[in-house]
Amino acid sequence: MPALQVPPGVEGFLSLVELPDDAWRSRWDRIVAPDGLKERLLNFVLFSLRHRARLDPVGLPVHGLVVLSGPPGTGKTTLAGGLADRAAREFGGSGLLFVEIDAHAFPSQLLGESQRAVARLFERTLPDLAARGRPTIVLLDEVEALAVSRAGASLDTNPVDVHRATDAVLAGIDHMARACPNVTFIATTNHEAGVDVAFLSRADAIERMGLPSAAAIEQILRDSISEVAKADGFDARALSALAKSCADIAAIGGVSDGE
Ligand SMILES: Nc1ncnc2c1ncn2[C@@H]1O[C@H](COP(=O)(O)OP(=O)(O)O)[C@@H](O)[C@H]1O
Ligand SMILES: [Mg+2]
Structure with missing residues (x-):
């Protein structure tokens, strides 16, 4: 258009x-x-x-x-x-x-x-x-x-x-x-x-819209690397541990909200 x-x-x-x-x-x-x-x-x-x-x-x-x-x-x-x-x-x-x-x-x-x-x-x-x-x-x-x-x-x-x-x-x-x-x-x-x-x-x-939860982070990771995540040998279970540690970092203030 x-x-x-x-x-x-x-x-x-x-x-x-x-x-x-x-x-x-x-x-x-x-x-x-x-x-x-x-x-x-x-x-x-x-x-x-x-x-x-x-x-x-x-x-x-x-x-x-x-x-x-x-x-x-x-x-x-x-x-x-x-x-x-x-x-x-x-x-x-x-x-x-x-x-x-x-x-x-x-x-x-x-x-x-x-x-x-x-x-x-x-x-x-x-x-x-x-x-x-x-x-x-x-x-x-x-x-x-x-x-x-x-x-x-x-x-x-x-x-x-x-x-x-x-x-x-x-x-x-x-x-x-x-x-x-x-x-x-x-x-x-x-x-x-x-x-x-x-x-x-x-x-x-x-x-x-707050910072995403561990479950939301996991979903965002899955969506954004979906092609890689489908590949043989990719261990998708690693994503939930990664998402959990991202959420923990955010919770202790490791993610700046720009203020
Ligand atoms: N909850 C979310 N789910 C999926 N992608 C997100 C999410 N939050 C941010 N993003 C991605 O991060 C980037 C920045 O988002 P943006 O809309 O500019 O955030 P904001 O306007 O709140 O600063 C975009 O590419 C967006 O797709
Ligand atoms: Mg914006």
Whole structure:
């Protein structure tokens, strides 16, 4: 399928693609997640894309926002893309639009510019995309860089402009929730404590992806070396001992979570 072009002059889009795409299928299949997590995510996204337009925003305020939280390297970004591809397979017709926002694209030295750029994204660029009328998923990857917490220490260490940008994100999410029911947001964060609480409070669901268990590590090892593991003479029993020692190293803090 030919790649969609990011419209000229649009800032903050990392990519824009049409899904489903067979090359994306493994993003969903290969991520090993805790029991029930993938099913909950898929149910939420399908519910949000199909029914949000008909919900009463006072009686049942659904923003169309799910957050995936967990240490770096636990598969959040990959799973978000896989989820969009998997959801797209449930829609017939012309497919689903998936746009990835570059959360790091907005800091600016010019006073007020970050806030204006974020406002343009949520009040013009994304609504223009939604106006194509297709089911649309927007990935806010590493949202801690976009919706920076306004609490406590952050107020001392971040310039006030950063917090104005957070205000613009909140206003933007509210605007999109009202005006664009065909859009659902997936946000990921490596550092939930750094995300503004008002942003988190708008999430319809927050799913946490911790470090994988020994059983999950074993499955990931099996999947990733499946061809070798099938070969004669390969002792697959060694994998469970290896997975157990990986899990032990993670448990004693040998795996950095990047903080
Ligand atoms: N639970 C998992 N199951 C299978 N592969 C994983 C898992 N977690 C991470 N990976 C692999 O590790 C790599 C990094 O994952 P990524 O999605 O970038 O993590 P994150 O966004 O949480 O930092 C990817 O190649 C992904 O397929
Ligand atoms: Mg990531």
